Amino acid sequence: MSATSDTNTFGFIGLGIMGEGMVANLLKGDRNIVVWNRSQEKCQQLKDAHGGRITVASSPREVIESVDVTFSMLSTPEASSAVFNGDSGVLAGVTDGKSIVDCATLTVADMQGMAQQVTANGGDFLEAPVSGSKGPAAAGQLIFLCGGSEPLFERVKGELELMGKASFLLGGVGKGTEMKLVANMIMGTMLASLAEGMSLSESLGLKSEDLIEILGLGAMANPMFKLKGPLMESGSYAPNFPLKHAQKDMRFALGLGEATAQPLPLAAAANAEYLRALPKFGDDDFCAVIEALKSRPN
Amino acid sequence: MSATSDTNTFGFIGLGIMGEGMVANLLKGDRNIVVWNRSQEKCQQLKDAHGGRITVASSPREVIESVDVTFSMLSTPEASSAVFNGDSGVLAGVTDGKSIVDCATLTVADMQGMAQQVTANGGDFLEAPVSGSKGPAAAGQLIFLCGGSEPLFERVKGELELMGKASFLLGGVGKGTEMKLVANMIMGTMLASLAEGMSLSESLGLKSEDLIEILGLGAMANPMFKLKGPLMESGSYAPNFPLKHAQKDMRFALGLGEATAQPLPLAAAANAEYLRALPKFGDDDFCAVIEALKSRPN
Amino acid sequence: MSATSDTNTFGFIGLGIMGEGMVANLLKGDRNIVVWNRSQEKCQQLKDAHGGRITVASSPREVIESVDVTFSMLSTPEASSAVFNGDSGVLAGVTDGKSIVDCATLTVADMQGMAQQVTANGGDFLEAPVSGSKGPAAAGQLIFLCGGSEPLFERVKGELELMGKASFLLGGVGKGTEMKLVANMIMGTMLASLAEGMSLSESLGLKSEDLIEILGLGAMANPMFKLKGPLMESGSYAPNFPLKHAQKDMRFALGLGEATAQPLPLAAAANAEYLRALPKFGDDDFCAVIEALKSRPN
């Protein structure tokens, strides 16, 4: 496979819950994709559906070598590390002029380490963690919280617009991740607070559905409460944003508090409840945190 | 002054931040009002503006004696108690067929005590604490969280519709207050969580205005964050909902947790920050809680 | 029964876990006792054992009427209220020169209410809540935390010395209770912290008995950890100080924080765990709080 200098072709690594929707939106925008995924089956399905516009690479390295700009969207630090390093990894393919846009949510240190390695090899790096989960990814409604190379940010603006409804360049590499973590910390606390309120309303003999309706009418009305409230009420925890990932983000955000000596007493209290729920509900949706707030010793 | 049997005339006690707007909306709906307020000046202004449709009573008791149904909206337990008791108080005027709709936020026990006294005298009682502050009161967009007499709830439905956009009958007297406190507990925790996130973002060198914009684009978007976020950022704490009242509601909600043995770890952590801010910022808006989260020992 | 002016005879109301040991120590000190208890059987046992030195009264009022100085030791606010009020209650017997030493732990407001009523009737009042539970009560090793009348404090000094190892006059009525609550708040937090540490050590595969031994060798070594640690390890929760009383004291202490706008974030976090344990372990020893810290959603 030879390198394309085709500016309409982009690399994409990672076809999970998020990546799937993102690629679909790039395709709708007439971009061609060189794709790699740990399970090759997903790549093949994409190839079958879109024919010549999809090229399936045999390794992350091959993706980088084939295109100028590659997006990656991997769900865990372990997955990112596995894809990034090694002979057939991303880094092995980075040379002058190669650009990486990493959409994962990692620690700031991990993200900065990746950026350093890429730029040391002559490449350009943009962190671009997203706000939004499966639904917004599919609908092209993500929000990109970017840090790093401004020229690269400008270069991929059109692609970010295909996949999202807004994008921010917040500073150097790390600033995007930090903003993502601050936002997710508030999200985790808000949802745990709703869970706490629903637990209390049930203890009082009030109906949670009334509470949810009332919250939906006032100044606190928000799509998350509207979506998750009824799911919590009925105990429906099919994962949209897995609890283990929400807990990980709380942990990373608490780490930012440590690094800046900023007390985060509410997030710390919320985190204790996510931890309580983690062993049993880690793979369920993070709204299962309500089970921790209602839990009692046996 | 003789009793009116005029079904289009209602009593209204308390012309504070909330009462003012509520009366204005009753007047827009062509109701006549017999009014009493601790400071008579406000009554006179109303009389000057609306002439014969306003009758100024000389005591709370006189209001009750003049009409069948009286609304009261008082901001503290002390004010409620002062207006309710004594020779010229509300209770002294209650006889068979008199109805009281109390829109204050009190403890459940206080509310139930009032209801008992009213019904012991032959009257009918509806608690109707509201969700919404100055703006919604003025705009007729309150939410009434009622408990108590169902016939009275039905009878004042039209008036509640003039003053609010929704009303709920949630059970016996106390259930409205309980729902109000659960909702305000979530509100207090949510706002303290935003304050915590803004404090962290500032510690990190991120811009709070970016955080607020980002939150406004996603699943957490809500009118309160949109309104209070910029005010917190600029340190503008003109009271819309005073911090001392928000803290009082947190305390009452924590009391409901005690009564039902429901742990409320997030609300308890938030309450500690409201308490920290209370001595200096009690009369400011409750978004001044951000000052506690940013505070350091001297 | 006629009033004794015998300065060696004292009234004692309440022969529960605490009162039993306290009376035994007064008897060892050659005091005579006029006694009343809700269950008369306990009074009779005392009479059988000590003959003429014990007089069994038929009501709390009769105790007061028979002696100059009466101690009372009741375990709940409800019990205190029941014994204090009514025709045959304590207050009905109080006249000029009668003195009441109340050793219960109540709220400050309740204690002050009692004091007011006693002094209004011409009596003298000393609050004297104790630090120490069953063992210290039996061993005469209680600590009396007094507030109120200094002359009465001086008058009963000898009796307090029989029942305890130290006594403090801390200010007016209420100050003794406040000090008791501050001390018990720290106690409740310390024990919950040990429980938290033991839960963590077990999660890590460390032996709790090693942890307890190590804590016992260093600067944190204290009798409570030494006593309760092994009981928590073996899940032995026979009540020495019932969890429901420990939780009540945490609640009252948090109330003092509310009253003085002092944030108490640690006590609030500990209280959430006591509440979590309350429904199932309320009647067990307060060291059962470890069950809450180890609990998980089902």
Place this chain on the structure above:
Amino acid sequence: MSATSDTNTFGFIGLGIMGEGMVANLLKGDRNIVVWNRSQEKCQQLKDAHGGRITVASSPREVIESVDVTFSMLSTPEASSAVFNGDSGVLAGVTDGKSIVDCATLTVADMQGMAQQVTANGGDFLEAPVSGSKGPAAAGQLIFLCGGSEPLFERVKGELELMGKASFLLGGVGKGTEMKLVANMIMGTMLASLAEGMSLSESLGLKSEDLIEILGLGAMANPMFKLKGPLMESGSYAPNFPLKHAQKDMRFALGLGEATAQPLPLAAAANAEYLRALPKFGDDDFCAVIEALKSRPN
């Protein structure tokens, strides 16, 4: 310098607050020492005082090469790393038969990393973090919480007895550190709880010295409260155990909670207060946490 096979001579790296006292006790026990410290001045003072029993090495590596068994006591992860790595570091000197006893408090991962490198080079490794600070180090009253090689633990038992009053072998490398962190987590929470109680007692107008005396008489009596209470009361924060180290240990302990999904709500609440105090009081004694609990927004 040639290797000694003298079993009475030991290496010692790090002559800080702790190491100084530990070496003094080894010398009292007639051991000879090959010593290295970042600031050579301290080594020279030791040499001047003890003559031939002290050998001053020019690098950590030289210490290892000169003896069979080396103790190290370094106060931060950075110092440990600096001394361990590099051409003249500890690891460069480790060959078959060399033994390292590391008394620092690091993360479990760091400790295990060190152990792995030492054993990979043919050496033997014992982690031996201590409970106790300056005073116990000087008095030979430390407690050694060991993990790792049992033969090495047995071999240095005599030396541990010279420096401490007890030593435990708790499992593989990491288990000593874990136990240390659990104990220090409880210590940090206990002291913050005392600080919280003293803040409340002051708010109530009670005397902190009375509170401290009362706590000293009961089941909670412990040397730490007796020592630190009066220092907190008088605002005397000369560092015995610096707040920044106490906060670091809280952070590491919270990390153990994350790793085992054990909620630690009390430690998390205490940690928020240590963080609040950190910027201003990091170098002061950890009892300065009381400043955070008394702090208010300006």
